[in-house]
Amino acid sequence: MEMFDGLKTRKFKITATAFALLIAGILLLALPVGIAEAEQKKQETEHYCLSCHGDPDLNMELADGETLSLYISPGTMESSVHSQAGIECEACHTEIKSYPHPEIEYRNKRELSRSYYLACRKCHSANYEKTLDSIHADVAEAGDMDSPVCTDCHGAHSVQALDQPRSVVSTTCGSCHEKVFDQYSDSVHGGALMDEDNQDVPLCTNCHGVHNISDPGSPQFHTSSPDLCAGCHADTELMEKYGLSSNVYDLYELSWHGVDVAVYKAMWPTIRHESAVCTDCHGIHNMLSAQDPNSMVHPDNLLNTCQKCHPDAGPNWTSAWTGHHEISFERTPYLFYVEQFYLTFSRLVLWLSIAYVGLQLLRSIVNRARRVSQ
Amino acid sequence: MNHELKVEKQQAGNGVRIEKTFDRFTLGQRWEHLLVLVSVGVLILTGLPQKYRGAEWSQQILSTPERLDSIRQVHHFAAIILLLVGLYHVGHNLYLLLKRSLPADIFPDRDDFRDAWGMIKYLLFFSREKPSYWKYNFEQKFTYWFIFITLAVMGVTGIIIWFPIPVTQLLPGAVIPASKLAHSTEAIVLTVFILIWHVYHVHLERLNLSIFNGRLSETEMRENHALEYERILKENENIPGPQEKEIEAG
Numbered sequence: 001m002e003m004f005d006g007l008k009t010r011k012f013k014i015t016a017t018a019f020a021l022l023i024a025g026i027l028l029l030a031l032p033v034g035i036a037e038a039e040q041k042k043q044e045t046e047h048y049c050l051s052c053h054g055d056p057d058l059n060m061e062l063a064d065g066e067t068l069s070l071y072i073s074p075g076t077m078e079s080s081v082h083s084q085a086g087i088e089c090e091a092c093h094t095e096i097k098s099y100p101h102p103e104i105e106y107r108n109k110r111e112l113s114r115s116y117y118l119a120c121r122k123c124h125s126a127n128y129e130k131t132l133d134s135i136h137a138d139v140a141e142a143g144d145m146d147s148p149v150c151t152d153c154h155g156a157h158s159v160q161a162l163d164q165p166r167s168v169v170s171t172t173c174g175s176c177h178e179k180v181f182d183q184y185s186d187s188v189h190g191g192a193l194m195d196e197d198n199q200d201v202p203l204c205t206n207c208h209g210v211h212n213i214s215d216p217g218s219p220q221f222h223t224s225s226p227d228l229c230a231g232c233h234a235d236t237e238l239m240e241k242y243g244l245s246s247n248v249y250d251l252y253e254l255s256w257h258g259v260d261v262a263v264y265k266a267m268w269p270t271i272r273h274e275s276a277v278c279t280d281c282h283g284i285h286n287m288l289s290a291q292d293p294n295s296m297v298h299p300d301n302l303l304n305t306c307q308k309c310h311p312d313a314g315p316n317w318t319s320a321w322t323g324h325h326e327i328s329f330e331r332t333p334y335l336f337y338v339e340q341f342y343l344t345f346s347r348l349v350l351w352l353s354i355a356y357v358g359l360q361l362l363r364s365i366v367n368r369a370r371r372v373s374q
Numbered sequence: 375m376n377h378e379l380k381v382e383k384q385q386a387g388n389g390v391r392i393e394k395t396f397d398r399f400t401l402g403q404r405w406e407h408l409l410v411l412v413s414v415g416v417l418i419l420t421g422l423p424q425k426y427r428g429a430e431w432s433q434q435i436l437s438t439p440e441r442l443d444s445i446r447q448v449h450h451f452a453a454i455i456l457l458l459v460g461l462y463h464v465g466h467n468l469y470l471l472l473k474r475s476l477p478a479d480i481f482p483d484r485d486d487f488r489d490a491w492g493m494i495k496y497l498l499f500f501s502r503e504k505p506s507y508w509k510y511n512f513e514q515k516f517t518y519w520f521i522f523i524t525l526a527v528m529g530v531t532g533i534i535i536w537f538p539i540p541v542t543q544l545l546p547g548a549v550i551p552a553s554k555l556a557h558s559t560e561a562i563v564l565t566v567f568i569l570i571w572h573v574y575h576v577h578l579e580r581l582n583l584s585i586f587n588g589r590l591s592e593t594e595m596r597e598n599h600a601l602e603y604e605r606i607l608k609e610n611e612n613i614p615g616p617q618e619k620e621i622e623a624g
């Protein structure tokens with residue numbers, strides 16, 4: 001490029017940009033045409049299969065006596081993301097190539113789901129791999145066949161985008177985790193999601209992960225859970241929107257509990273500790289605003305909450321807790337005075353010691369030098 | 375106690391030299407200092423990793439949860455030793471003071487302010503001579519009282535954060551975080567003070583081992599406690615020691 005002068009370089013750039021725009025334009029024009037063509041041309045197999053499977057009465061009996069419906073609602077099928085993207089029945093039903101179909105050997109519906117879902121892996125291998133590390137996989141390995149597979153959350157023929165509206169995610173989890181879902185729906189997070197389609201509050205997956213959901217009962221999860229909360233509650237912009245303080249996490253880390261947890265997090269994440277994390281005081285799925293009279297940290301309930309770990313604590317105990325507030329004269333006068341005192345006193349002692357000892361040292365060096373020179 | 379004149383014979387080369395020594399600390403006081411030294415040292419060494427639990431160096435020391443527990447136990451054990459020494463020290467010395475068998479040398483008086491001013495003038499080259507001192511100079515009194523008050527604060531705040539639940543049966547809860555802040559900050563102030571001020575005065579300025587062996591030599595007395603030295607000599611004028619005449623080597 002050094003050989004070209006500036007003008008030539010610019011000309012070249014203009015030409016290149018124009019060319020790129022042209023290509024992009026052609027592609028943009030061609031794209032909808034391509035999709036329209038796909039919609040018209042493809043899904044031939046789908047229509048063919050639905051000519052039988054569109055019959056609501058079509059079913060068969062499995063070995064265990066369960067009745068398996070073979071009906072696929074054409075409406076659901078056509079609105080699914082796969083059908084829209086031009087993916088045909090045989091993409092998943094790889095063994096069915098002709099009629100009559102090969103014999104079904106699954107004894108019951110669950111066995112069928114747990115085998116058929118492996119078809120997802122062909123295209124969604126990364127997410128499939130993640131599920132292998134999840135607690136759902138662990139539970140299945142331990143023998144619980146009800147543990148969910150891809151299709152249990154995403155649907156089989158009815159696969160839809162999971163975030164329209166956002167609450168679909170949480171209600172999906174709630175279809176099995178009913179108790180937790182009820183608590184969540186009443187919480188400050190879940191309430192805002194259900195009632196006003198809030199776009200900021202956490203869904204189940206924001207804290208638990210999506211495909212590689214880990215065991216929330218593990219010491220690691222407990223120890224690192226404040227980081228989950230901090231993901232939103234240390235975000236100044238987000239917290240200002242709701243009039244909340246964004247340094248609760250920083251102040252927690254300096255607190256007795258937080259310092260204790262920090263050591264465990266750094267050194268012994270797999271060992272269970274007794275120091276409180278956010279959820280131990282605020283609740284987990286039933287978390288409420290601290291101003292809510294039912295909140296575990298509302299002044300009326302705080303002593304009860306403390307007593308979960310400090311059973312002998314008396315009524316004065318709660319005022320020992322500074323409540324994620326910075327030291328201030330209004331809120332924590334004792335701490336304020338101690339801090340103010342030491343701000344002056346520590347520096348005074350340090351600098352007076354250094355100054356006095358420094359002068360003594362200087363004087364003794366001068367004395368020695370004088371003695372030598374005499 | 376007062377400095378007491380003692381005359382010791384010391385073998386030096388071919389001749390025998392007579393050396394006067396001056397008792398400065400009783401055996402009891404020396405033991406007290408040793409216990410304070412060891413327990414405060416242990417308290418600082420076991421306290422710092424607890425204070426700085428968030429820091430990596432501290433987490434290396436705390437290596438296991440059991441280690442954290444045992445460090446805390448050692449801290450509490452040393453605290454009990456220090457508390458007992460402190461109670462003994464205050465009780466014993468109050469008793470001696472009331473019995474009038476302990477001169478009140480350690481208490482600050484007007485002379486100390488004059489001496490401090492004199493010392494500052496000397497250090498800033500406005501004066502050629504250091505002030506002359508009695509048994510304890512103002513630096514030594516300052517050291518004693520600074521550490522005395524600091525340890526009292528450490529003791530009170532330490533007990534508060536050691537037994538927060540019983541304490542809050544009587545006192546407002548706010549004393550707990552306040553004590554924790556005071557305990558953890560005062561500890562650093564004390565450490566800095568000992569490392570800079572005390573270590574300089576007893577090791578670097580001159581090696582003063584009197585707190586361990588209990589005595590000062592005549593030279594040390596003359597140079598550093600001139601007023602006290604003269605007073606003792608005057609007191610002892612009429613009682614000449616039997617060995618004071620020089621003895622030829624045999």
